[in-house]
Amino acid sequence: MNKQLEHIIEYMNAMNHSDIKKLVEDLNIDDLIYEWLNLEEEQRIKIFLLLENERKLILMENLSIEEQERLIESLSVEKARLFLREMEPDDLADFIQNVSPEIRKAVWQNLSEESKKETLFLLRFDEDDAAGLMTPRYVALQSARTVSQALSFIRRTAKEVETIYYIYVIDQMKRLIGVLSLRDLLFADDETRIDSIMKRKIISVRVDTDQEEAAKVLESYDLLALPVVDNYSRLLGIITVDDVIDVIREEQTEDVYKMGAMEGSADKYVETSVWKLVKKRTPWLIVLLIFGTITTNVTSHYESLLMSFSFLIIFLPIITQTGGNSGNQSSTLMIRGLATGDLRFRDIGKVASKELAVGIIMGICTGIVILIRSFFLPPGVEIYQAFTIGISLTFVVLFSAIIGALAPLIIHRLGFDPTVMSAPLMATVIDVCGLTIYFEIAKLFLKF
Amino acid sequence: MNKQLEHIIEYMNAMNHSDIKKLVEDLNIDDLIYEWLNLEEEQRIKIFLLLENERKLILMENLSIEEQERLIESLSVEKARLFLREMEPDDLADFIQNVSPEIRKAVWQNLSEESKKETLFLLRFDEDDAAGLMTPRYVALQSARTVSQALSFIRRTAKEVETIYYIYVIDQMKRLIGVLSLRDLLFADDETRIDSIMKRKIISVRVDTDQEEAAKVLESYDLLALPVVDNYSRLLGIITVDDVIDVIREEQTEDVYKMGAMEGSADKYVETSVWKLVKKRTPWLIVLLIFGTITTNVTSHYESLLMSFSFLIIFLPIITQTGGNSGNQSSTLMIRGLATGDLRFRDIGKVASKELAVGIIMGICTGIVILIRSFFLPPGVEIYQAFTIGISLTFVVLFSAIIGALAPLIIHRLGFDPTVMSAPLMATVIDVCGLTIYFEIAKLFLKF
Numbered sequence: 083m084n085k086q087l088e089h090i091i092e093y094m095n096a097m098n099h100s101d102i103k104k105l106v107e108d109l110n111i112d113d114l115i116y117e118w119l120n121l122e123e124e125q126r127i128k129i130f131l132l133l134e135n136e137r138k139l140i141l142m143e144n145l146s147i148e149e150q151e152r153l154i155e156s157l158s159v160e161k162a163r164l165f166l167r168e169m170e171p172d173d174l175a176d177f178i179q180n181v182s183p184e185i186r187k188a189v190w191q192n193l194s195e196e197s198k199k200e201t202l203f204l205l206r207f208d209e210d211d212a213a214g215l216m217t218p219r220y221v222a223l224q225s226a227r228t229v230s231q232a233l234s235f236i237r238r239t240a241k242e243v244e245t246i247y248y249i250y251v252i253d254q255m256k257r258l259i260g261v262l263s264l265r266d267l268l269f270a271d272d273e274t275r276i277d278s279i280m281k282r283k284i285i286s287v288r289v290d291t292d293q294e295e296a297a298k299v300l301e302s303y304d305l306l307a308l309p310v311v312d313n314y315s316r317l318l319g320i321i322t323v324d325d326v327i328d329v330i331r332e333e334q335t336e337d338v339y340k341m342g343a344m345e346g347s348a349d350k351y352v353e354t355s356v357w358k359l360v361k362k363r364t365p366w367l368i369v370l371l372i373f374g375t376i377t378t379n380v381t382s383h384y385e386s387l388l389m390s391f392s393f394l395i396i397f398l399p400i401i402t403q404t405g406g407n408s409g410n411q412s413s414t415l416m417i418r419g420l421a422t423g424d425l426r427f428r429d430i431g432k433v434a435s436k437e438l439a440v441g442i443i444m445g446i447c448t449g450i451v452i453l454i455r456s457f458f459l460p461p462g463v464e465i466y467q468a469f470t471i472g473i474s475l476t477f478v479v480l481f482s483a484i485i486g487a488l489a490p491l492i493i494h495r496l497g498f499d500p501t502v503m504s505a506p507l508m509a510t511v512i513d514v515c516g517l518t519i520y521f522e523i524a525k526l527f528l529k530f
Numbered sequence: 531m532n533k534q535l536e537h538i539i540e541y542m543n544a545m546n547h548s549d550i551k552k553l554v555e556d557l558n559i560d561d562l563i564y565e566w567l568n569l570e571e572e573q574r575i576k577i578f579l580l581l582e583n584e585r586k587l588i589l590m591e592n593l594s595i596e597e598q599e600r601l602i603e604s605l606s607v608e609k610a611r612l613f614l615r616e617m618e619p620d621d622l623a624d625f626i627q628n629v630s631p632e633i634r635k636a637v638w639q640n641l642s643e644e645s646k647k648e649t650l651f652l653l654r655f656d657e658d659d660a661a662g663l664m665t666p667r668y669v670a671l672q673s674a675r676t677v678s679q680a681l682s683f684i685r686r687t688a689k690e691v692e693t694i695y696y697i698y699v700i701d702q703m704k705r706l707i708g709v710l711s712l713r714d715l716l717f718a719d720d721e722t723r724i725d726s727i728m729k730r731k732i733i734s735v736r737v738d739t740d741q742e743e744a745a746k747v748l749e750s751y752d753l754l755a756l757p758v759v760d761n762y763s764r765l766l767g768i769i770t771v772d773d774v775i776d777v778i779r780e781e782q783t784e785d786v787y788k789m790g791a792m793e794g795s796a797d798k799y800v801e802t803s804v805w806k807l808v809k810k811r812t813p814w815l816i817v818l819l820i821f822g823t824i825t826t827n828v829t830s831h832y833e834s835l836l837m838s839f840s841f842l843i844i845f846l847p848i849i850t851q852t853g854g855n856s857g858n859q860s861s862t863l864m865i866r867g868l869a870t871g872d873l874r875f876r877d878i879g880k881v882a883s884k885e886l887a888v889g890i891i892m893g894i895c896t897g898i899v900i901l902i903r904s905f906f907l908p909p910g911v912e913i914y915q916a917f918t919i920g921i922s923l924t925f926v927v928l929f930s931a932i933i934g935a936l937a938p939l940i941i942h943r944l945g946f947d948p949t950v951m952s953a954p955l956m957a958t959v960i961d962v963c964g965l966t967i968y969f970e971i972a973k974l975f976l977k978f
Contacts, residue, residue: 112746112747115750116871140751144750233716237716237717240716246712246713246716247712264712265694268685268694269688299560301772302563302592303559303588306771323775324749327749327774327775330782331870335870338789341789341862342861344862344863350867351867351872352867352873356888359863360891364895366855367852368895371848371896374847374848374852377851378844378904381846382908382909388840389837392836397826398843399822400819400826402851403818403825403850403854404822410790410791411790411792411811413790414787414792415799418783419798425799425800443804444808444815448812448815460827460830461830513847
């Protein structure tokens with residue numbers, strides 16, 4: 083454990099309040115988050131209470147909802163009120179949606195009228211759309227204002243808004259008609275009208291845009307905040323860059339889980355119950371199993387071949403495994419390309435010819451390796467048997483590379499998520515076809 | 531293809547310069563990036579030349595180095611000079627490091643004295659460290675300045691710096707001693723000294739910090755920029771949030787590739803040559819193959835069992851496949867947890883007991899499914915054979931879940947990257963142990 087944190091825990095009960103508070107103030111918040119679950123309940127609450135409000139918020143953002151509830155409960159009514167006032171409206175709305183009814187009631191009573199209004203406004207929208215990320219605390223001005231009016235308005239409201247670095251210009255109908263940065267304002271003459279210096283080409287997203295889509299827009303234009311508008315172009319809120327980073331991270335975790343054949347969700351492992359883990363993993367395992375049993379039919383079809391040439395059985399696991407690896411590589415490349423937008427269905431021709439070339443080379447390389455391995459090392463087989471294995475593997479690897487690449491493109495084209503769908507379908511298709519190729523080539527070679 | 535872009539291409543040669551320029555100005559840059567590789571060489575250059583400098587930069591950032599070179603070459607000397615002047619110093623340094631020697635020379639000659647100095651400064655550091663992301667264009671002031679002096683300094687320099695939203699305060703030795711936001715400045719009285727309102731607790735990273743580490747720091751404190759200091763706390767540059775987002779995205783792609791058993795690199799598929807793809811994929815496929823052939827020794831050891839009970843052969847592929855899936859799930863959870871910092875080696879006890887519980891439940895579920903499947907559906911086996919398969923699978927799934935979870939933790943503990951190492955080691959260990967469990971339980975049941 084971190085030295086500073088150890089100190090704090092050691093002296094927590096011995097030192098007086100102001101001394102221990104100083105120690106806590108010097109504590110790195112990242113270290114605290116890292117060690118959080120290893121602290122005792124009582125220690126957590128004590129340290130939490132000693133943190134400044136700003137750092138309380140950073141800590142809370144990194145904890146589970148259950149943990150957040152427990153901490154909020156530990157605050158006195160007055161402290162809770164002060165604390166909630168500093169929470170960003172979008173975080174507050176998320177929090178209120180997720181906590182237990184009792185806590186929700188208590189929190190609600192402690193909100194200012196302003197916060198209640200903001201929260202009710204945000205709760206109207208879908209949590210998973212761009213709306214779920216937006217805050218209504220932005221700077222918006224009518225176009226007729228001058229630069230000096232704008233600056234004094236910003237000075238007056240800066241405490242209440244999330245960013246003062248972008249100023250949005252709206253018309254009488256609240257429609258977004260322009261944007262300027264604080265930088266632009268600082269450069270302009272005091273009496274200039276803001277609509278004469280504002281940028282009219284506005285990058286914005288609609289309120290029902292997908293969160294990941296909104297993140298990509300902010301990202302490709304290197305913005306610090308992105309305005310969210312309704313169907314009539316009226317400004318509803320802004321999404322700030324820190325929320326976008328969170329979206330990117332969560333998306334990342336979800337994709338990795340899906341690739342590992344699990345339900346995609348961004349929960350932390352240590353905080354997930356056994357029951358939740360079972361629910362997340364078992365369905366996929368069973369789906370894969372049921373599809374996968376088609377291989378038993380294929381293998382049983384070639385039973386007499388296998389009984390006559392038992393060396394084929396010995397290499398069965400490595401043939402299917404290598405075919406699976408080859409298919410896995412190409413499908414990973416496709417899934418990633420589709421996710422980042424670098425690849426599309428119409429690239430299918432290019433992909434097929436590339437995978438054909440790559441597959442041939444990889445097939446020959448792996449074929450040679452297994453040929454040498456099976457001839458020279460135990461259990462050791464005859465040279466004609468080694469050739470049978472080598473040539474079969476060549477074709478299995480080639481075929482798997484091509485299927486592994488084309489399947490995700492086609493699945494994506496049909497409107498399904500290739501990250502989820504590829505694993506069960508492909509594993510089965512590759513196994514079934516791989517086994518068939520293996521047995522058929524063996525039959526040909528062994529003149530069975 | 532996008533309608534606007536189609537229009538532009540159609541009228542490119544027919545319309546006069548200013549009309550076509552207007553069309554290009556209205557074009558969404560995201561659409562352009564998306565379609566870029568489908569445009570002809572000549573069309574690309576024409577459109578590029580018509581873009582405003584700012585949008586030229588956004589486009590360039592999203593293209594490969596080869597493509598960037600070609601575009602730079604298309605610019606006239608004078609235009610290239612103007613364009614390079616607008617490139618951020620960190621991007622410029624990256625560009626210069628990666629282009630061909632001829633282009634490098636041409637670019638260098640077109641740089642201003644100021645840019646040459648900045649670039650030389652940045653080239654001193656390692657591209658992969660925090661230094662590789664930093665720009666020397668920040669606002670730094672001595673502590674004795676007043677708020678009004680600071681504001682007028684910012685107005686004078688704003689054009690040349692990357693962000694004016696954070697102002698860094700340094701002492702005579704250039705050591706970073708405080709930071710304040712533009713927001714703080716706007717609120718303070720004109721005559722206030724900046725060192726009386728600055729924050730003295732500064733979040734910064736050392737110049738040799740890992741890029742991903744630096745990204746995490748900026749992220750967890752929700753900063754817009756992060757100062758980079760040397761061993762003596764002297765301010766060298768700042769990392770801005772847009773560069774951090776790029777790092778997170780690249781890291782994501784690399785991790786996904788590693789999990790797909792390939793070399794992790796963030797190249798785009800369509801731009802990667804066959805040869806590069808072969809180099810990236812074949813070594814892993816062969817390593818996995820060589821390790822994997824241990825299964826041939828295991829299977830050959832049980833050859834007489836398999837020849838006596840041929841139904842065991844039929845279920846061989848599905849048993850190893852399901853074991854692999856189960857192990858893959860738990861190792862994915864571990865790898866992700868280790869990557870995000872939510873998991874550590876000392877959690878190994880918790881992990882083991884959780885996986886034991888989850889594994890037992892999943893094992894029993896999959897065991898029942900295969901029992902029913904193998905008894906009722908073709909190829910169909912005797913009831914005692916179905917029980918043999920079901921019970922074996924239960925243990926294989928349980929065992930794989932546990933190994934899949936513990937292996938990455940141990941590999942990480944030993945100082946290796948579990949994302950890379952887990953795949954080959956685990957696939958082999960799980961296959962070898964899975965087959966042994968399968969055969970041994972079968973022997974027990976069949977009294978062989």
